[in-house]
Structures are given as structure tokens and as C-alpha cells.
Amino acid sequence: MYYLSSDLFFPSVSEANWDGVLAIGGDLSLERLQLSYKSGIFPWFEEGEPIMWWSPNPRMVLFLDELIVSKSMRNILNRNIFTVTFNQNFRDVISNCQNIERDGQNGTWITNEMIEAYCKLHELGIAKSVEVWQDKVLVGGLYGIDLGHVFCGESMFSIVSNASKVAFIALVNQLKKEDYKLLDCQVYNPHLESLGCREIDRTDFMEMLKGK
Template identity: 85%
Template sequence: MFYLSSDLFFPPVSQADHDGILAIGGDLSAERLQLAYKSGVFPWFEEGDPIIWWSPDPRMVLFLDELIVSKSMRNILNRKSFTVTFNKNFKDVISNCQNVKRDGQNGTWITNEMIDAYCKLHELGIAKSVEVWQDEELVGGLYGIDLGHVFCGESMFSKVSNASKVAFISLVNELKRENYKLLDCQVYNPHLESLGCREIDREEFIKILKTE
């Protein structure tokens, strides 16, 4: 286990333990967060705990051409009952990701410190959001880190059925138009798998990450 100092440094991701934990400590400065994502590392920790930096193996990703949109979801998109915007309400999106309850979860890993840190990244044009609206109300969305050729998804929320899926699909379509290589989804969950995401070796992920 590597303990970070004030130096801007991460050890090689190959040194992460079996669970994917690479390092502990450091800070959430814009400089460190940028270095982390460019290195295939992300922070994930509970309120009151030290900052924990992860680089799991395998890595859950979406190759953009592998997106799965079900027939029912296509019908929802065609009805245009939702309006989608990009980078209009980043703070509201990340705050909803923190506060909206999820089945099977007692709390959230998005601390107030993380909100402040990612809002600073948003001001720098690095952290970006997708907003989903219904009747002028924000009902879904997601946010993540934009590396220019890979988008690192962080979290999404939904207040009505399918709103987060609309955000996800809209993001993927935008990334395809801009010729991105990959959407990073970090760790496996069955919902992401249903959308076409799959696990790849960390080594393959890092190789794509380093190829701009």
C-alpha cells in the first residue's frame, strides 16, 4: 500500500492490490485529480475516511460502437419526452448524484469535499455533465472527467424512470460524434452491462488511455 505525500505522484497501477487499491492519502487538488485520471486512477472513499485511490483490474468500459439500446428505450427516445443539455448545471447534477437514494445503498461516496473539487475541475473545462429535463425539471444526469479521447464516467442519477439511461445514451452519441475511443465506467455492475459495457484487462485500458 502506497501512502501519498504532498508530491504530485502515483505509483504504477500494476502495484494496486487485488481489490484495485493503489494508494491512500494526498489531496483532491485539481492537479492531482488530473494526474490521477490520466494515469488510470480515481478516488473513491467514504466520508471521514482517508482518500483512497483505485485502479481496478479488470476495468469496466464501453467501446462506443457496442452501446445497447433496447427497443423500449428507442421508443422513449423517439417520443422526445426528455430534453438533454450538456454542461448547463454541473453543480446540480453532482449534488443530485450525492443525494438521490439508490436501491441497496445506505449512503453516498460523494462527499462535500469531492463536490468542491470536481466543481473546480468543471470550471477548468475538465469535469463535464449531462442534464436530462422533463417539464423544465432536472430529472436525471451524469458527470465525469473529459480527457479528450476517453471520458471517465463518475456517477449518474435518476428521479424518474429511464432518465439516467437517456443521459448515458446521449453522452455516448456525443462521444461517437467527436471520435472518442472509450467511455470508462470503472467497475462492473449489471446495469452497465445491460447497456453494452464490458470488462477489459487494466493493461489494455491503460494502453488506450495513453494513446491519444
């Protein structure tokens, strides 16, 4: 494991340990965050801990044509009970992702420092959000980092059933229209698998990240 200094540097992702941890320390400057995502690395740590940088192997991704939309989900979409917007309320989305209660988790990994850093990235057009509304109330959404050909998903939230799925599907449809190669989902969970995401070798992920 590498201990980062103030120098703007990350080691090769091949140096990550078996758990996917690559480095510790550094900062959440806009320059370092941008370099991390372009290098296949993301920060993941809890309040009070040093910053930890990850590049897991395998990597959970969605090939956009492999999106699974269940019959029940198609029925929900056809009923038009939700309204979807893009990049209209980034701070509210990331704040809800911070505060939402999740099964099996105590607290959150989205610290206040991270919120401020990602909001600055949003102002630069690098961090983006999807908002889902019901009766003009924000009920779901997601955010992530846009690399131009790969979108790196960070977190989702849902206050009412299926709202986060609506955000996910809307994002994928938009990415397909704009000829993106991949949606990065970082690490496995069964919810993502149910939407069509699967694990691939980190080497393959890095090749696609480089546009090859």
C-alpha cells in the same frame, strides 16, 4: 498499498491490490485529480475516511459502437419526452448524484469536498455533465472527467424512470461524433452491462488511455 505525501505522485497501477486499491492519502487538489485520471486512477472513499485511490482490474468500459439501446428505450427516445443539455447545471447534477438513494448503499461516496473539487474541474472544462429535463425539471444526468479521447464516467442519477439511460445514450452519441475511443465506467455493475459495457484487462485499458 502506498501512502501518499504532499508530493504530486502516484505509483504504477500494477501496484494496486487484488481489490483495486492503489494508494491512500494525498489530497483532492486539481493537479492531483488531473494526474490520477490521466494515470488510470480515481478517488473513491466515504465521508470521514482517508482518501483512497483505485485502479481496478479488470476495468469496466464501453466501446462506443457496442452501445445497446433496447427497443423500449428507442421508443422512449422517439417520444421526445425528455430534453438533454450538456454542461448547463454541473453542480446540480453532482449534488443529485450525492443525494440520490441507491439500492444496497448506505450514504454516498461523493463527499462535499469532492463536490467542490469537481466543480472547480468543471470551471476548467475538465469535468463535464449531461442533464436530462422533463417539463423544465432536472430529472436525471451524469458527470465525469473528459480526457479528450477517453471520457471517464463518475456517477449517474435518475429521479424518473430511464432518465439516467437517456443521459448515458446522449453522452455516447456525442462522444462518437467527436471520435472518442472509449467511455470508462470503472467497475462492473449489471445496469452498465445492459447498456453494452464490458470488462477488459487493465493493461489494455491503460494502452487505450495512453492513446495507443
